[in-house]
Amino acid sequence: NAGVMQNPRHLVRRRGQEARLRCSPMKGHSHVYWYRQLPEEGLKFMVYLQKENIIDESGMPKERFSAEFPKEGPSILRIQQVVRGDSAAYFCASSPVPHNEKLFFGSGTQLSVL
Amino acid sequence: ELKVEQNPLFLSMQEGKNYTIYCNYSTTSDRLYWYRQDPGKSLESLFVLLSNGAVKQEGRLMASLDTKARLSTLHITAAVHDLSATYFCAVSGTYKYIFGTGTRLKVLA
Numbered sequence: 321n322a323g324v325m326q327n328p329r330h331l332v333r334r335r336g337q338e339a340r341l342r343c344s345p346m347k348g349h350s351h352v353y354w355y356r357q358l359p360e361e362g363l364k365f366m367v368y369l370q371k372e373n374i375i376d377e378s379g380m381p382k383e384r385f386s387a388e389f390p391k392e393g394p395s396i397l398r399i400q401q402v403v404r405g406d407s408a409a410y411f412c413a414s415s416p417v418p419h420n421e422k423l424f425f426g427s428g429t430q431l432s433v434l
Numbered sequence: 435e436l437k438v439e440q441n442p443l444f445l446s447m448q449e450g451k452n453y454t455i456y457c458n459y460s461t462t463s464d465r466l467y468w469y470r471q472d473p474g475k476s477l478e479s480l481f482v483l484l485s486n487g488a489v490k491q492e493g494r495l496m497a498s499l500d501t502k503a504r505l506s507t508l509h510i511t512a513a514v515h516d517l518s519a520t521y522f523c524a525v526s527g528t529y530k531y532i533f534g535t536g537t538r539l540k541v542l543a
Contacts, residue, residue: 353530362522363477363533376529411476413531422467422479423531 322347324414325394326426333402334434341397341429345414352395353423354387357409369395399431407433436461436527440534448542450512455537457506457523466499466506467524467531477522481508513541 325344333339345352350371355363365379369389380387384402389395399406409430413423437460447453457466465484469477481490483499483506490497494517496509506523518541524533 355533362535365530365532368529379530413477418529421482421484423477424479425477427476 324349324412324424324426326410326412326429328429329427330430330432332432332434335403336401339399339402339406339431339433341399341410341412341431342394343397343412343414343426344394345412346416346424349414349416349424351415351418351420352389353413353415354395354397355411355413357411357428359408363411366397402431402433404433407431436463436525436532438523438525438532438534440521440523440537442537443535444538444540446540446542447510447513449514452512453510455508455510455521455523455539457508457534459504459506459523459525459532461527462501462504463525463527464501465526466497467526468497468506468508469522469524469533471520471522471536473519480521510539513539515541515543517541 327342352369354366357363367380367387368376372391384400386398409428411428412426439458441456468480470480471477481497486501488499494511499506520536520538522533522536524531
């Protein structure tokens with residue numbers, strides 16, 4: 321049973337470009353969480369999605385950021401017109417049910433904005 | 435708003451010594467999680483504490499939960515170099531898991 325798969329592992333973008341981060345949850349998991357980690361800092365909650373629904377996006381910046389989790393395919397975190405401050409590690413986690421005993425984390429995507 | 439605070443933020447300790455990391459959270463929750471993160475890596479689940487008074491131990495690590503005090507501790511016994519990592523506690527809110535600031539532990543030989 322494959323774990324949570326994130327790709328790409330590293331993503332380099334120039335200012336103004338778009339970044340698309342993908343997350344395939346573990347098999348049987350329909351709950352996906354996205355977190356951002358700045359260097360030397362903790363994990364900041366961004367968004368919680370279930371299949372085809374955004375449940376809680378209170379941690380998402382109002383502009384330029386969006387997330388989806390379609391019926392088929394991976395969850396996508398999209399950042400438009402990236403700026404240097406978007407440089408961070410973005411982690412995805414999944415669980416089979418809400419308030420599960422634990423979250424299963426992917427390896428993360430390191431986004432670098434030049 | 436649910437907030438989770440850890441202290442200390444940084445901890446440098448000698449091998450063989452004992453120490454405790456503290457995790458305070460701001461609102462009622464009966465689930466507390468501890469994770470470990472190695473540099474450049476993802477997070478690995480260590481413990482899940484599901485009720486007041488819960489205690490769990492794995493090797494040199496022991497975690498406990500006091501829901502009345504809204505406090506969890508992660509106790510390290512006779513530290514070894516392999517325990518060097520960043521440790522996060524987390525609490526589950528209505529729809530999300532909120533993580534603490536992390537404690538970066540460095541065990542010196």
